[in-house]
Amino acid sequence: MTRDPIINVPVSEVPVTGVPIIGGPADKPVPEGAYRWYVLAMLTLVSMFSIADRLVFSILLEDIKAEFDFSDGQIGLLGGLAFAATYVIVGFPAARLADRSVRRNIVASAITFWSAMTALCGLATGFWTLFFARTGVGVGEGCSGPASQSLVADYFRRGELAKAMGFLTLGATVGTAGGLLIGGQLNELFGWRWAFMLMGLPGIAIGALVYFTIREPRRGQYAPKGSAIGQQPLMETARTLAANRVFMGLAIGWAVQIMIGYALAFWMAAVMMRNFGISSGDVGIYLGLAFLIGGIPGPILGGYLAGWLTRRDERWRAWLPGIVSLGCVLPLGLSLSSSGFWPFLIYFAFAYGIYVASQAPILSGIQAAVEPGQRGFAVAIALFFNNLVGQALGLAVIGWVSDRLTPTQGSLALTIAVFAVCLASGIAAMAVFAWTAAQMGKSGYLARMAENPD
Secondary structure, eight states: OEEOTTTOOEESBOOTTOOOBOOSTTOOOOOOSHHHHHHHHHHHHHHHHHHHHHHHHHHHHHHHHHHHTOOHHHHHHHHTHHHHHHHHHHHHHHHHHHTTSOHHHHHHHHHHHHHHHHHHGGGOOSHHHHHHHHHHHHHHHHHHHHHHHHHHHHHSOHHHHHHHHHHHHHHHHHHHHHHHHHHHHHHHHHOHHHHHHHHHSHHHHHHHHHHHHOOOOOTTTTSOTTOBOSOOOHHHHHHHHHHOHHHHHHHHHHHHHHHHHHHHHHHHHHHHHHHHOOOHHHHHHHHHHHHHHHHTHHHHHHHHHHHHHHTTOTTHHHHHHHHHHHHTHHHHHHHHTOSSHHHHHHHHHHHHHHHHTTHHHHHHHHHHHSOGGGHHHHHHHHHHHIIIIIIIIHHHHHHHHHHHHHHHHGGGHHHHHHHHHHHHHHHHHHHHHHHHHHHHHHTTHHHHHHHSOO
């Protein structure tokens, strides 16, 4: 019996390419139990601080804008491009590392680094120092996503993967709310500089906890028989993924529809402050609670619903996110057009709950569509599109449109810009995901899944 030289696990067959293949009596899964849920909880906590440290900027941006006299366009660049550019550049080598080395170590190092860079944002003296501090946050976070999702796929079977990814998505929801709630209060008490510094501290302790308590699972243990678990050469991996129509459809669809998520997470605090004239502390409390009310049940229900639907037809991994991406736009429009504070919040919570139900089928679909030895790099490619289109482009376009509309629309300019971008994103995402579902049959994906039931 041969052993994979990188991850040191037995494999039953090594083909001429040298890539280990799953299958045979040596490939017995590790015992299932409560520990895998502990691992999922820890990775969800990492995800929570990833989003909180990224989006605490949104509750502080009005004070930052006032101190440095930034335009909405500059704020959009700080919130999107400064973060996303480094995120996607670092994400590729980090993902290649995640496909052949100890993923736990990558996650632990990443959260430690980005937490320190979050604290450094509080020392900014102008646009460029804040810009480069934000790029440092992107360095750390660009390393954690591929490794975390790859770990989850090796702790949970395919039938449970959508549910597990739904819980992992909770980290983003709680992180968004936490960044608003805690960041808003810290800003009220100590100012925006100390808010950044204090938000960065907990991640260092979490990094140590990840390093000392999470065990590295055997790579690809729940993948279909015949799957390659070894890492292929870079160009071969890139060509294979580019030719994988199911993966590419999910990745591009995610990038398009997550423009909605970033618009809500980044700009809604500013919309509330401009439309209702309330403080950052109050916005943090009320908007944070709205994110929690909609965002906690949304991904859990989305994960369970995706698991139930995909047992009947795998194409629901694409159909479901398409439907909810477009479906969330109606309550969002009702929220943004509300003149009353409470209707605004209620409709917003409903819209956000619908939107986040899309994440579990997308994330689980990406993991199911690629080989175990490609998972980290596949997530990096998906995050490249996600951050370049959804975050950098989406946030910058909203800021640009808001600046252009301000002379005629005043404080409503940002509201109009947010809704216009979200509507366009929802329509485009529905089209991309519908195309992806059609490719599942043509590409052989459905046949492969049918041959390897859970």
